[in-house]
Amino acid sequence: MQSRRSFIKALTLSASIAAIGLPMGASAADTIKVGILHSLSGTMAISETALKNVALMTIEEINAKGGVMGKMLEPVVVDPASNWPLFAEKARQLISQDKVAVTFGCWTSVSRKSVNPVFKELNGLLFYPVQYEGEELEKNVFYTGAAPNQQAIPAVEYLMSAEGGSAKRFVLLGTDYVYPRTTNKILRAFLHSKGVKDEDIMEEYTPFGHSDYQTIIANIKKFASAGKKTAVVSTINGDSNVPFYKELGNAGLKATDVPVVAFSVGEEELRGVDTKPLLGHLAAWNYFMTIKNPVNAAFIKKYQDWAKKNNVPNADTVVTNDPMEATYVGIHMWAQAVEKAKSTDTDKVIAAMGGQTFKAPSGFTLTMDKTNHHLHKPVYIGEVKADGQFNVVWKTKEPIRAQPWSPFIAGNESKQGL
Amino acid sequence: MRSLISGALLSLCFLFGSAHAALDPAVLQGFASDDFGERLAVIGKLGQIGDDDARRVLEALENDSLAIGGGKVLIYDGEKAIDAASGVALDAVPDDIETLTVNNRMRTAIEAAKAGMALFSADTAVRLAAATRLRDSVNPVTLPLLEKALSGERDGAVRKVLALAVARGNLGSDDVAKRLAAATTLADSGDPAVLALLEPRLDGTSEPDATVRAAVSDAIKSIERRLAIADAIGTVFTGLSLGSILLLAALGLAITYGVMGVINMAHGELLMVGAYATYVIQGLFQKYLPGMVDGYLLAAIPVSFIVAALVGVLMERTVIRFLYGRPLESLLATWGLSLVLIQAARTIFGPQNVQVDNPSWMSGGIALLGDTVLPWNRIVIIGFAAFVLVLIWLLMQKTRLGMFVRAVTQNRSMAGCVGVPTARVDTMAFALGAGVAGLGGCALSQIANVGPAMGQGYIVDAFMVVVVGGVGQLAGAVWAAMGLGLIAKFLEGWTGAVVAKIAVLVFIIIFIQKRPQGLFALKGRFVES
Numbered sequence: 014m015q016s017r018r019s020f021i022k023a024l025t026l027s028a029s030i031a032a033i034g035l036p037m038g039a040s041a042a043d044t045i046k047v048g049i050l051h052s053l054s055g056t057m058a059i060s061e062t063a064l065k066n067v068a069l070m071t072i073e074e075i076n077a078k079g080g081v082m083g084k085m086l087e088p089v090v091v092d093p094a095s096n097w098p099l100f101a102e103k104a105r106q107l108i109s110q111d112k113v114a115v116t117f118g119c120w121t122s123v124s125r126k127s128v129n130p131v132f133k134e135l136n137g138l139l140f141y142p143v144q145y146e147g148e149e150l151e152k153n154v155f156y157t158g159a160a161p162n163q164q165a166i167p168a169v170e171y172l173m174s175a176e177g178g179s180a181k182r183f184v185l186l187g188t189d190y191v192y193p194r195t196t197n198k199i200l201r202a203f204l205h206s207k208g209v210k211d212e213d214i215m216e217e218y219t220p221f222g223h224s225d226y227q228t229i230i231a232n233i234k235k236f237a238s239a240g241k242k243t244a245v246v247s248t249i250n251g252d253s254n255v256p257f258y259k260e261l262g263n264a265g266l267k268a269t270d271v272p273v274v275a276f277s278v279g280e281e282e283l284r285g286v287d288t289k290p291l292l293g294h295l296a297a298w299n300y301f302m303t304i305k306n307p308v309n310a311a312f313i314k315k316y317q318d319w320a321k322k323n324n325v326p327n328a329d330t331v332v333t334n335d336p337m338e339a340t341y342v343g344i345h346m347w348a349q350a351v352e353k354a355k356s357t358d359t360d361k362v363i364a365a366m367g368g369q370t371f372k373a374p375s376g377f378t379l380t381m382d383k384t385n386h387h388l389h390k391p392v393y394i395g396e397v398k399a400d401g402q403f404n405v406v407w408k409t410k411e412p413i414r415a416q417p418w419s420p421f422i423a424g425n426e427s428k429q430g431l
Numbered sequence: 432m433r434s435l436i437s438g439a440l441l442s443l444c445f446l447f448g449s450a451h452a453a454l455d456p457a458v459l460q461g462f463a464s465d466d467f468g469e470r471l472a473v474i475g476k477l478g479q480i481g482d483d484d485a486r487r488v489l490e491a492l493e494n495d496s497l498a499i500g501g502g503k504v505l506i507y508d509g510e511k512a513i514d515a516a517s518g519v520a521l522d523a524v525p526d527d528i529e530t531l532t533v534n535n536r537m538r539t540a541i542e543a544a545k546a547g548m549a550l551f552s553a554d555t556a557v558r559l560a561a562a563t564r565l566r567d568s569v570n571p572v573t574l575p576l577l578e579k580a581l582s583g584e585r586d587g588a589v590r591k592v593l594a595l596a597v598a599r600g601n602l603g604s605d606d607v608a609k610r611l612a613a614a615t616t617l618a619d620s621g622d623p624a625v626l627a628l629l630e631p632r633l634d635g636t637s638e639p640d641a642t643v644r645a646a647v648s649d650a651i652k653s654i655e656r657r658l659a660i661a662d663a664i665g666t667v668f669t670g671l672s673l674g675s676i677l678l679l680a681a682l683g684l685a686i687t688y689g690v691m692g693v694i695n696m697a698h699g700e701l702l703m704v705g706a707y708a709t710y711v712i713q714g715l716f717q718k719y720l721p722g723m724v725d726g727y728l729l730a731a732i733p734v735s736f737i738v739a740a741l742v743g744v745l746m747e748r749t750v751i752r753f754l755y756g757r758p759l760e761s762l763l764a765t766w767g768l769s770l771v772l773i774q775a776a777r778t779i780f781g782p783q784n785v786q787v788d789n790p791s792w793m794s795g796g797i798a799l800l801g802d803t804v805l806p807w808n809r810i811v812i813i814g815f816a817a818f819v820l821v822l823i824w825l826l827m828q829k830t831r832l833g834m835f836v837r838a839v840t841q842n843r844s845m846a847g848c849v850g851v852p853t854a855r856v857d858t859m860a861f862a863l864g865a866g867v868a869g870l871g872g873c874a875l876s877q878i879a880n881v882g883p884a885m886g887q888g889y890i891v892d893a894f895m896v897v898v899v900g901g902v903g904q905l906a907g908a909v910w911a912a913m914g915l916g917l918i919a920k921f922l923e924g925w926t927g928a929v930v931a932k933i934a935v936l937v938f939i940i941i942f943i944q945k946r947p948q949g950l951f952a953l954k955g956r957f958v959e960s
Binding site for chain 2: 255264268404406
């Protein structure tokens with residue numbers, strides 16, 4: 014008796030789910046669906062939640078101006094929960110079930126690698142907004158974040174310059190996955206080309222979510238005491254950065270002694286940290302919230318207003334950062350490309366993307382490269398201020414073209430374009 | 432005394448007004464240059480001038496309030512601008528005003544310049560800080576300054592630092608006697624940077640004098656010995672610190688699983704409940720008692736215990752009590768409870784991590800020899816773990832409740848026969864275990880991230896400790912936690928964090944195969960087969 018009742022219950026439940034599913038499919042005709050694939054829970058939620066917010070804000074902004082080709086954009090938000098295989102599952106769901114025209118998403122390279130085959134197989138379109146290690150060029154992906162030559166290499170060059178402190182020894186510290194490992198491989202080859210020997214490079218990795226940085230910081234101190242100026246290049250990702258910087262502060266390692274330059278730490282990540290002991294540590298990005306220009310002022314205001322209106326937690330202290338800007342630029346460029354192609358068809362949009370320009374909050378008019386699916390981006394290096402914002406201490410004069418295939422990795426000479 | 436003098440100086444400045452041109456504007460003009468080296472040179476010059484006006488300019492530069500506007504160097508606080516050279520306020524802020532950007536290199540120069548001025552301060556602490564700052568970057572410019580300070584210095588601690596600094600500078604001196612004295616003095620140092628200075632002086636070309644070479648070699652040996660000790664203390668400390676965290680994560684489980692036999696998969700979430708309770712208390716203090724914010728942690732300790740214990744009682748009364756003696760079912764049920772608790776936290780506090788700050792008395796650390804720093808938050812947590820341990824031991828050994836719990840564990844039906852209310856004892860014991868987990872969560876919030884899924888990261892560690900220690904033994908949990916912490920940290924220093932984590936798990940697999948009952952096994956009739 015008991016089991017039959019529960020069987021009937023299950024039956025009605027599944028029937029009602031099916032019933033909910035139907036009208037959703039029917040309404041899709043007069044809107045364009047846009048997928049948002051960012052972790053809203055788990056270790057990456059610290060970074061990715063804000064990207065979901067800015068994507069929703071941008072979609073609202075486009076809709077308020079009449080949408081794309083006269084149709085409203087309809088966001089479909091899913092949560093892959095910092096779980097890499099789940100990214101692939103959710104991506105498949107977005108393309109095959111929800112029939113999205115484009116997806117904006119992913120932060121870690123491992124999540125992007127996990128969804129790449131899905132977008133290829135189903136001929137979907139992904140906009141990836143975060144700096145990454147390069148060594149990849151997918152027809153179905155547009156990369157609106159930085160390639161290594163637009164972030165990592167200029168940052169290390171800065172550390173080696175007189176202005177940056179003439180560092181001679183380097184600690185390459187990262188989370189153990191594809192982005193830090195590849196970036197450090199490129200950086201090691203780059204440092205070799207500048208005459209830095211292997212004994213002056215220390216490479217260390219920690220698992221995702223690592224929270225005990227005592228030993229590593231003690232090792233860094235030991236490494237730094239060998240007499241030459243030492244700098245740390247951090248590719249630590251996600252919420253491990255909070256315990257890392259806390260430990261750094263407690264251990265009394267100041268930026269004037271051993272500067273740490275981070276590639277995945279921005280305004281958003283520093284919200285969870287007391288930044289007073291971190292004064293002067295660095296980050297390299299293509300955008301900082303402190304950059305002063307009218308486009309950026311409008312962008313920040315728009316996001317702050319949106320956060321207040323939508324009751325984002327701690328809405329009065331929200332910040333903007335580089336991947337958020339890259340998401341914002343990416344969505345606008347995609348909308349422009351759809352207008353130009355007069356279709357949301359993946360191949361037609363890809364053809365229309367090359368050469369698109371957009372006046373970005375970073376203070377430059379950014380161009381999508383005609384062949385390599387990457388943006389031309391300016392590079393900024395900022396030092397952490399006491400209020401958790403960055404003071405720009407170095408910048409490029411104009412946007413730099415991306416080199417997704419780093420010349421510092423052997424065998425890349427022949428690889429260019431798609 | 433010092434404020435009196437500076438006050439007098441200040442009033443002097445006011446008396447003479449603008450007639451007293453404090454700084455030569457030409458000196459400051461270098462700040463307006465695009466050349467980075469020139470800006471650095473100005474900082475050096477200001478350090479040599481060393482009067483209050485120079486200090487004021489340096490401090491303004493450090494605080495991002497030095498600006499260039501209308502071709503002049505200004506001190507600009509966002510509202511009004513003051514000419515940096517003369518100290519006269521401008522009538523209107525120039526339109527083209529732009530704040531000077533300070534980077535690390537300049538900050539280093541500013542600190543050195545300010546330290547040079549502070550060497551002759553009347554305040555001993557200021558002098559000590561200045562001497563320490565200059566010790567690490569002695570150069571031909573600062574050396575005479577340091578020698579002068581050393582000759583006039585009375586305070587022992589400051590003298591010691593100054594002597595080390597002067598010795599560093601004198602290592603390259605042309606005078607053999609000075610070099611010998613320097614090498615002998617440096618033997619007292621505990622700084623690895625000194626090693627890097629001394630080592631190149633061991634061969635005949637850079638150090639022609641044999642007696643100096645011998646002194647250098649002795650100094651190296653004594654520094655190395657001191658560093659080795661500091662290093663060993665540092666490693667043991669990090670091991671104990673990790674051990675204390677493992678212990679705090681596992682103690683609650685040692686009661687619920689070890690003593691009561693409930694495989695509680697929701698144990699990690701009880702830690703999470705304790706951590707969130709700490710977060711809430713912090714928020715309440717920030718809102719209602721902003722003056723006592725540093726004390727929030729003391730209030731959070733009992734609150735996190737009580738909240739987690741209440742959640743524990745709820746779990747026990749509604750789910751677990753029906754499942755005693757059915758480990759598989761309780762495993763599944765508690766796993767379900769853990770999902771419920773995670774989702775509840777996500778709904779109430781949002782999916783993102785929340786920020787729990789260290790109170791200011793837990794920031795920073797004690798500088799041991801050389802580079803070894805023992806951070807306060809870790810010291811406090813080691814002490815806290817010991818405190819919780821003593822508390823539980825007293826509860827279990829010295830109270831009626833503890834006696835009942837032990838009786839029920841040893842022989843449930845016999846205890847029931849002699850009148851022990853076993854059901855109530857179960858609830859109380861489970862609440863105690865949950866409450867202790869809450870205390871663990873309160874401690875973890877000080878060093879790790881607080882988020883809905885934080886418990887998942889500790890559940891494996893907690894079971895590891897309890898199983899290795901021997902089920903049913905509090906002492907076993909202590910030894911296992913400290914042992915695993917030390918092993919993990921020794922391995923990490925050697926192999927890196929990723930391999931160390933794997934190696935510890937492999938070690939446990941082998942250990943459990945060889946000794947399934949754990950480090951300490953319960954012996955006797957009451958062990959149920």
